[in-house]
Amino acid sequence: MTEHTPTSPTPPVPHESIDADRIVVLDVVGLQPHHVDDDRTPALAEQFPTDQMTDLRPPFPALTVPAQTTLATGTLPRDHGDVSSGEYDRERDVAELWERDRADRNRIWEYASDEAGLTTGVLNFQHLIGTSADVALTPSPIEDEDNNILEMNCWTNPDGFYDDLREAYGHFPLHSYWGPGASAESSEWILTAAREAVERFDPDLLWVYVPHLDYVGQSDGPEYDAFEAELETVDGLLSSFLDFLAETDRWDDTLLTLVSEYGFHGVDQPVFPNRALREAGLLETADDGDVDIPTSDAFAMVDHQIAHVYADEDVQAEARDAVSGLEGVDEILDEGEKSDYGIDHPNAGDLVLVAEETAWFQYYWWDDRADAPPYATDMDIHKKPGFDPCELFFGEDGLVSLDPTKVGGSHGRVDDSTYGCFGLGGPAASGLEDETVDATAVTPFLEDVLGLE
Template sequence: MSDPDPDSDPTIADPTETPDRVIVLDVVGLQPEHVDAERTPTLESLFPSDAVTDLQPPFPALTVPSQTTLATGRGPASHGDVSSGEFDRERQVAEFWERDRDGRERLWETASDRAGLTTGVLNFQHLIGTSADVAVTPSPIEDEDNNILEMNCWTNPDGFYDDLRADLNHFPLHNYWGPGANEEGSRWILAAARKAIDRFDPDLLWIYVPHLDYVGQSDGPESDAFAAELETVDDLLADFLDDLAETDRWDETVLALVSEYGFHDVDRPVFPNRALRQAGLLETDAEGDVDIAGSDAFAMVDHQIAHVYADDGSLDAAREALAALEGIDAVLNDAGKAEREIDHPNAGDLVLVAEPDAWFQYYWWDDRENAPPYATDMDIHEKPGFDPCELFFGDDGLVSLDASKVGGSHGRVDESAFGCFGLGGPAAPAFDGDGPVDATDVAPTIADLLGIADDLSMAFDGSSLRRGGGEE
């Protein structure tokens, strides 16, 4: 999973001519075995079995690391997105889902800024400030306590959300994440994509379709609920693709099917911060919140991965406290991080990897009465770890504190939980779907289709993607 050689592209044959347009369908949670005539006939008609193959995610197989890798062709050791959260060592703060571009140059920025193509991207992470010609990302107006005052989206161009709202109503944020998550978020995104095509006719449009992510976490990939939602997402895509087929450039369009990762069935929550607290390494304040600055060690958890940050002199004690926990498959030191290609300053001093049927929850308390106030709220910014329990209604608040309800997780890189990659549509070139495609090959493949491989190579050689990171 090393950074790509810009002069090679193992995933496609040389196209006989550059297609006019590439539409990327980023259907998170989809795997090749899900594409069949019974459950997903629309996808199967465009991406037959020989045109879909496994996609090997980067380690860790988490939303932001996977998305940044797919859109840049660089792995986490290079781009520095090692989790969907980021731990600021100087401020001693763990923050999730910050929404700014923050120096990232992704495929759409390269295509727009360096090659002059018209580009678009919907609902990807870290879009605020992007130079894509059309972009949409949720950005609700919140008060100082993270309470939503008004729904809003950040868009390029400015004012595009007003137009979308007039036609589609507000983006359904409470159906996009939380106990009410359902297909309405994906339905709105695909409707917005149709509006973007009608108005801007982009040469490259990347569309994030999140619907399967919810049921993949709540019920797990082998559940009846997941099978049912495969049919739902196929129906949503059918409506979008029917409209796309009526556009003037349909005959010159390539469709790229991408999934960031697959899911593991899980039934064992693991609590590394409890172990650190019991060892006297993690401190809390008077309200029950973690006092990261006053702690000797803290674990920033994200599904099946946890980054452990420890003060000088406390690393061995933290490793010893965590060693007794069941459900941990590996504890990565510097050598282990280098082997998994996550050796970046943003990574934890130790990185924990859960066993396939386990996942990490951020809780440091045992008694619910000692939980911080935000624990039962849907508060993705205040919580210092990813919380899939936000998918379930609670007994004593909006969000459940019963971690045993979670049925699926991701983050490990196992063949059973690879994502998928495929090429289809009327202008798709020959595609060898025999063997997995590495996530770092996706951006070079799409760049090659668009005839901008040299521009992507220049971006690879010359820009710094993440603050605090190395040269790309």
């Protein structure tokens, strides 16, 4: 059974013990404390020794957008509303994943810039378009109405920052940021942009997302040689950036903060809640094979090991019956149980499914590949009504695979085997007590160090 969410987090260390006027947060997704040692990750081990690192408990669900928003606001999904990496708009009857606009999110870099007058920066976080951070970058390719990329582009603060980066280092390598060609090239480009941000703007707070381990964590899982090899790769990338920081004028006053949004479960069982809903007569499809959400009585928006089932009030019991017999489902959360897990927000599904440790949810509602919608074999992250890790594998009949048995790792449920890491490094660091840090405690801690109210 996945863990309940703690309700009374506290900052991990008193801010009086740290004297720093610059903080650099390295968000190395997928990294865990036991990964950091002298053999595989010597650069990280040097900056973040054992007594300066501990476990980081992610929020429920341990998914990209919920974890990122919790880390950067100090609040739970019940408060900030990011319950997955997608959102179902009940009024418009539309499921949208990986939206880019900031909307009403107010994270630590926006508050520190707007209210405290600090210089802030954030690179490659989700929902950055429109942020007030002084320096920001997020991929924003120019697309046609069918989501086909016409030209690579990034949205930045200030406006010309991406133009300068492109001229010096080429376009952001979107093909290596996600998809079958995902590689270290994207993380290297991001860290290069971070170096430029420090040289040009010298932010008091800089948050840098480093995605590299996420790819092998999903494709192969955390227990194989491929993951071990990529630990060495990401350490090499970070080593170059850390060496650069050590030569900057403000190094002696710098606190490095290492966070990771989640760890991975090894998985071997895809689960298909939309197939069950369709078989129960609750999910409808259009002529082109796409799900017809407005005419459906129920559908599931899936995200790794979590599935949000949205159902009309009069069929919720029927929807629960349809999915309760699926092998690989560990829990089905209703209104009361959602409160226990800190996900009782209107954006959450009427039912929330939690997978077993070795299982994950795929969005497919068809059995025969001939019935799949046109985008199923494309890398179309915005149109698919659920997260699709099969996009990491080349397909036989299109760009991406339709074989979910290839997926080796997943995340979303919360248990201590998949805690991330929290570490302090740099000249201004101090030791940590050997206690788990809750994700909601990260922003209060950073605010304390920066002297923010």
